[in-house]
Amino acid sequence: MKIGVNYYPEQWDKVLWKNDITQMAEVGVKVVRLAEFAWSRLEPTEGVYDFGWLDEVIALLEEKGIEVILGTPTNCPPLWLYEKYPDAVMCDEYGNKVTIGIRGHRCYNSPSMIKKTKQIVSKMAEHYGKSKAVVSWQIDNELEAYHCTCEACTEKFRTWLKLKYGSLEQMNKTYGTAMWSGEYSDWSQVKPPMGKQQHWLNPGFLMDHYRFASESMEQFVRLQTACIREFDKTSSITTNMYLGNMTPDFYNTFQDLSYASYDNYPVTVIPDGKEEIYSHAFHLDLTRGIKRKNFCIMEELSGAPGCWMPICRTPKPNMVKGYALQAIARGADLILHFRWRSAMKGAEMFWHGILDHNNVQGRRYQEFRSLCETVHDQLGFLEGTVIKNKVALLFSHEQDNAFKFQQQAQGFHYYSQLKLFHNGVMRTGAGIDIINMTEDLSGYEVIIAPTIYIASQKVVDNLTLFVENGGKLILTNRTGVKDETNACVMENLPGPFAPLVGAYVEEYDALGDSKNIVQMRNGNCYTCSQWADILQEDTAQVLGVYGEDFYKGKAAITQNTYGKGTIYYIGTILERDFYYDFMMEVFRDTTVERMEDLPDGVERSIREDLNHRYMLLFNNTSHIQKINIVDQEPFELQPFDLHVIDLRS
Numbered sequence: 001m002k003i004g005v006n007y008y009p010e011q012w013d014k015v016l017w018k019n020d021i022t023q024m025a026e027v028g029v030k031v032v033r034l035a036e037f038a039w040s041r042l043e044p045t046e047g048v049y050d051f052g053w054l055d056e057v058i059a060l061l062e063e064k065g066i067e068v069i070l071g072t073p074t075n076c077p078p079l080w081l082y083e084k085y086p087d088a089v090m091c092d093e094y095g096n097k098v099t100i101g102i103r104g105h106r107c108y109n110s111p112s113m114i115k116k117t118k119q120i121v122s123k124m125a126e127h128y129g130k131s132k133a134v135v136s137w138q139i140d141n142e143l144e145a146y147h148c149t150c151e152a153c154t155e156k157f158r159t160w161l162k163l164k165y166g167s168l169e170q171m172n173k174t175y176g177t178a179m180w181s182g183e184y185s186d187w188s189q190v191k192p193p194m195g196k197q198q199h200w201l202n203p204g205f206l207m208d209h210y211r212f213a214s215e216s217m218e219q220f221v222r223l224q225t226a227c228i229r230e231f232d233k234t235s236s237i238t239t240n241m242y243l244g245n246m247t248p249d250f251y252n253t254f255q256d257l258s259y260a261s262y263d264n265y266p267v268t269v270i271p272d273g274k275e276e277i278y279s280h281a282f283h284l285d286l287t288r289g290i291k292r293k294n295f296c297i298m299e300e301l302s303g304a305p306g307c308w309m310p311i312c313r314t315p316k317p318n319m320v321k322g323y324a325l326q327a328i329a330r331g332a333d334l335i336l337h338f339r340w341r342s343a344m345k346g347a348e349m350f351w352h353g354i355l356d357h358n359n360v361q362g363r364r365y366q367e368f369r370s371l372c373e374t375v376h377d378q379l380g381f382l383e384g385t386v387i388k389n390k391v392a393l394l395f396s397h398e399q400d401n402a403f404k405f406q407q408q409a410q411g412f413h414y415y416s417q418l419k420l421f422h423n424g425v426m427r428t429g430a431g432i433d434i435i436n437m438t439e440d441l442s443g444y445e446v447i448i449a450p451t452i453y454i455a456s457q458k459v460v461d462n463l464t465l466f467v468e469n470g471g472k473l474i475l476t477n478r479t480g481v482k483d484e485t486n487a488c489v490m491e492n493l494p495g496p497f498a499p500l501v502g503a504y505v506e507e508y509d510a511l512g513d514s515k516n517i518v519q520m521r522n523g524n525c526y527t528c529s530q531w532a533d534i535l536q537e538d539t540a541q542v543l544g545v546y547g548e549d550f551y552k553g554k555a556a557i558t559q560n561t562y563g564k565g566t567i568y569y570i571g572t573i574l575e576r577d578f579y580y581d582f583m584m585e586v587f588r589d590t591t592v593e594r595m596e597d598l599p600d601g602v603e604r605s606i607r608e609d610l611n612h613r614y615m616l617l618f619n620n621t622s623h624i625q626k627i628n629i630v631d632q633e634p635f636e637l638q639p640f641d642l643h644v645i646d647l648r649s
Contacts, residue, residue, distance in 0.1 A: 058128075058134070071140075141240060142240055237258050259291065285432060319640050393450075410512030427600060454483070455483065501540060506536040557572075601620050
């Protein structure tokens with residue numbers, strides 16, 4: 001396990017380099033990421049490469065025993081490239097070229113961009129492929145499924161659709177383009193989604209364009225991977241993900257990469273509201289689930305974020321250290337803080353780093369030093385340990401996008417239910433994986449599959465087999481609504497899952513911000529909102545009913561037996577306490593480990609190898625928590641602190 005930083009020597013006077021790197025080594029930095037935005041310095045004019053300055057920096061790092069992760073600089077092509085090859089510039093939803101001068105405005109499908117990408121990445125790989133200091137490569141930066149409407153993207157999108165559907169007739173039939181006279185009579189009429197009100201466009205068409213955009217990004221990653229592998233057969237390769245507005249399919253993105261990486265910027269203000277879920281444990285578990293193994297934090301919070309938005313509150317004492325330790329507790333083996341120095345110039349000058357503009361070794365610097373000492377000197381025994389859980393939460397990028405294309409109710413978002421279940425499981429002290437909806441489910445005892453809005457036969461068969469073999473499955477509202485073409489099914493919801501559920505949706509109410517009540521058969525009552533499936537039970541037992549409105553007394557939550565297993569269906573979205581109480585009941589008669597009386601906000605995880613099991617308790621609150629564990633002396637856990645217990649000692 002290693003702690004490192006992001007460093008941008010191209011942005012600083014050369015006289016600072018040696019002192020900076022000496023200081024990094026002294027404070028405990030083991031790894032540095034370089035060059036992901038430095039194309040204009042690496043190739044100042046076309047075909048003229050200057051690696052001398054980067055060689056010098058890498059030599060200084062190698063001298064101090066610091067490893068290097070080298071970024072390919074394709075996120076920020078130099079201005080000469082855009083000027084000479086205008087097809088490399090993305091086009092917006094109106095077909096106009098975007099204004100250049102900030103990052104991420106290259107087109108993945110541009111012939112010129114592809115050509116220049118091959119050249120710069122190959123030159124870098126040839127130059128650094130045998131460097132002992134370079135241990136890993138990062139492709140580009142925070143890649144997205146960009147919505148580009150340029151000529152190259154338009155033509156490639158048409159070709160993509162031709163290959164998928166074979167004919168305009170089949171595509172028209174699949175999309176249902178008879179709606180609003182939207183039928184295509186010639187392929188020339190097919191263009192990427194255009195205009196401001198894109199949520200009015202055909203949902204099947206929008207989903208296909210998202211798939212095309214994601215695949216275009218994946219091809220861009222594979223292109224660069226191949227360039228690197230031509231000269232470097234051994235170094236690991238990754239890219240850094242971020243959950244943005246145009247999130248690609250990360251499962252496909254990372255399929256052939258060495259490990260998953262995430263840019264982690266947790267909140268610096270803990271919300272007061274009881275119902276707000278703020279922990280980045282969800283994001284960390286999602287990252288671990290991409291390749292179902294330990295991962296890297298390529299950018300970690302170092303100070304107050306702020307650039308294209310107002311500056312956030314500064315991290316409270318122990319936050320910078322604590323959030324890094326939280327990531328380790330969720331399976332991170334490498335954490336790089338962004339950034340070593342706060343920028344003096346440019347757009348990111350107020351995205352604060354370890355060192356502030358005044359160059360003083362302040363509070364956060366000392367906290368970072370303490371983190372390095374803790375990880376490198378005290379937590380080395382965690383090296384080689386992994387996380388194994390018996391509970392999994394299923395995730396799908398397509399479900400998220402389908403909700404974005406057609407919002408179902410006010411305030412109702414795909415992630416909302418996932419986070420509620422994830423938080424409910426964490427509060428029980430149980431561990432939870434977040435994995436691809438199509439993954440093999442063997443080894444799990446409980447599967448939580450919220451909102452399978454688009455239901456493929458593969459997912460239906462996978463979950464059916466899981467239940468038949470004795471698993472416990474939780475399904476929720478807006479399940480089985482659509483098929484893979486993003487078209488509604490003509491059957492009672494939850495569609496293909498109805499035989500499992502043993503009940504069907506008689507009617508639904510898009511509650512939005514309105515409230516209702518669910519009364520459980522054990523007498524507990526919970527507030528619900530956003531959505532209400534009004535259920536009619538068949539073979540299922542009713543666990544909870546609605547307490548208000550015209551469907552008062554109607555089933556809201558059911559339980560059914562199928563094969564050797566059990567299926568729960570939750571037709572609404574409830575307050576946070578419900579998910580804790582409910583998951584505690586579901587875990588009965590399972591071997592899922594949990595912890596009674598775990599304080600709210602304390603996160604428990606287990607890292608283990610063949611010979612050891614370690615319990616990690618992280619206090620993700622701003623107040624002291626009292627911890628009581630059977631056969632252990634009670635102790636206090638400070639805000640944002642981590643406590644490790646050897647379970648086999």
